[in-house]
Amino acid sequence: MPRIRASTVAEHRAAQHRALLDAARQILAETGRPPTLTRVAERAGLARPSLYQYFRSSEDLLNALVEDVFPRWSAGVAAAMDAAATPGDRVLAYVLTNFELISEGEHALATVLAEVAPGDTVAEQSRAMHRQLLEPLVRALRDLGVSAVPETAEMINAIVFAGSRLIESGTDLQTVWESARALLEPFVRTAGTTVRPS
Incomplete structure (x- = not known):
């Protein structure tokens, strides 16, 4: 997935947050199991350390x-x-x-x-x-x-x-x-x- 671009930092963060939630929803729907943070980050096209800016666990x-x-x-x-x-x-x-x-x-x-x-x-x-x-x-x-x-x-x-x-x-x-x-x-x-x- 290409890097999400936005005109402001707030819009960028909101788009990244949405992408992570959507990735987690997809994985949960596909597997029926809680997604790992690593899989969510991969699906959303983010490095795992970046994910921790949005979700601690x-x-x-x-x-x-x-x-x-x-x-x-x-x-x-x-x-x-x-x-x-x-x-x-x-x-x-x-x-x-x-x-x-x-x-x-x-x-x-x-x-x-x-x-x-x-x-x-x-x-x-x-x-x-x-x-x-x-x-x-x-x-x-x-x-x-x-x-x-x-x-x-x-x-x-x-x-x-x-x-x-x-x-x-x-x-x-x-x-x-x-x-x-x-x-x-x-x-x-x-x-x-x-x-x-x-």
Whole structure:
């Protein structure tokens, strides 16, 4: 990999940091094991001593990976929902974007990180991510006029969880998405207008 060039030292350091994280992500996804600092430095095209300017140890690198993976997932889902035109479309975007990230391997990477990262870092980040993910979904459901918002959000997340298992077991994304959309689209198009059972 050629040397990363940037107009300022801060930009250069940020680019190097990103390259190291991306290299570590690739190695972890390929092997399922914590990458050594030597392999990460080689993959990023840096001398190992340079890597220590960014990460003091393998544990430090794994913690940085955890802190990188979960917020990026949340940000991706939030951006897709923000781009949707209606509350119903935002709910559908929530489900589809989660499926897309799972299909791209992000969930598998998070699962591997949960197995290899030290301490409670992954559990804490996972809880924080799920809270962040729920916020835009809850807002969309409220905007739809749903009366039982927390319960409905849990049911939608159950669909996401079931879809994630299907995708990771080999079912193609389009098939999973079409099945989920068939379940959810009638709901989001009529939510707030249906009469609740007495």
